[in-house]
Amino acid sequence: MTPNGTPALIGGGPPFNKNFTPGHEYMGTVAALGPGVDEFDIGDRVTVEIHAGCGQCKRCRQGMYTSCHNYGLNYGDVDKGHRANGFTTDGGFAEYAVNNINTVIKVPDDMSDEEATLVVTAGTSMYGLTSAIQNFFLDSGPSPYVILALMVLVWFLLGMVIDSISIMLLTVPIFEPLAAALGLDRISFAVVGILAIEAGLLTPPFGLLVYTVKAAIEDPDVGVREIFRYSIPYWIIMLIGIVSIVALPGIANYLPNQLF
Numbered sequence: 328m329t330p331n332g333t334p335a336l337i338g339g340g341p342p343f344n345k346n347f348t349p350g351h352e353y354m355g356t357v358a359a360l361g362p363g364v365d366e367f368d369i370g371d372r373v374t375v376e377i378h379a380g381c382g383q384c385k386r387c388r389q390g391m392y393t394s395c396h397n398y399g400l401n402y403g404d405v406d407k408g409h410r411a412n413g414f415t416t417d418g419g420f421a422e423y424a425v426n427n428i429n430t431v432i433k434v435p436d437d438m439s440d441e442e443a444t445l446v447v448t449a450g451t452s453m454y455g456l457t458s459a460i461q462n463f464f465l466d467s468g469p470s471p472y473v474i475l476a477l478m479v480l481v482w483f484l485l486g487m488v489i490d491s492i493s494i495m496l497l498t499v500p501i502f503e504p505l506a507a508a509l510g511l512d513r514i515s516f517a518v519v520g521i522l523a524i525e526a527g528l529l530t531p532p533f534g535l536l537v538y539t540v541k542a543a544i545e546d547p548d549v550g551v552r553e554i555f556r557y558s559i560p561y562w563i564i565m566l567i568g569i570v571s572i573v574a575l576p577g578i579a580n581y582l583p584n585q586l587f
């Protein structure tokens with residue numbers, strides 16, 4: 328489970344079989360609210376984050392609450408606040424379970440109970456995918472510029488077929504940590520990303536921006552081909568912009584630095 332150290336131990340043993348009801352990932356319906364809770368209503372369908380951090384240790388403060396230093400320290404007279412569903416507190420097979428509001432998330436009406444139960448599990452594979460991709464690139468050792476060029480290529484190709492918001496949702500969770508690990512300047516990286524995606528949106532055969540313009544123009548004489556042709560100069564300007572910012576990352580920060 329943990330390649331970089333021993334797993335969390337409780338009383339010298341692993342955190343299992345401590346007479347808690349099992350059930351790590353689950354969904355449920357809110358049956359009662361604690362004092363001061365107005366974020367949820369009785370009857371809300373919620374999915375449950377599997378850990379609650381103590382909120383105070385170094386790892387929790389860094390957002391790494393699943394490896395909380397107080398993992399499992401809620402036995403006997405000790406309670407440091409960390410919970411791991413089904414291991415160090417009652418889990419999903421219990422009829423009722425107590426959860427901190429930070430660990431429950433409302434489920435949309437069009438999501439089934441079965442899907443809601445799998446949200447955390449599906450998320451886990453995404454975290455794993457992100458670090459697997461990062462490790463692949465960082466360990467196999469191409470230069471940061473080659474990796475950046477690959478990311479720009481992916482953005483560009485995606486820009487040819489899908490819209491920019493979807494591209495960002497798909498790629499930023501994977502690319503941003505990779506760029507940070509490579510030591511790329513974050514603002515210039517973001518500007519390069521926006522330019523690459525927008526350039527893709529102008530590129531045949533599916534350049535969405537071109538079809539949007541075509542749909543907005545009433546004139547039947549102005550065809551898609553013409554709009555593509557007249558957008559070429561802007562496309563070239565964007566490519567020059569990408570190359571310039573990669574070569575001189577300070578460019579992307581120049582205006583913000585002047586303003587603030």
Ligand SMILES: [Zn+2]
Nearest residue numbers: 381384387395
């Ligand atoms: Zn903690």
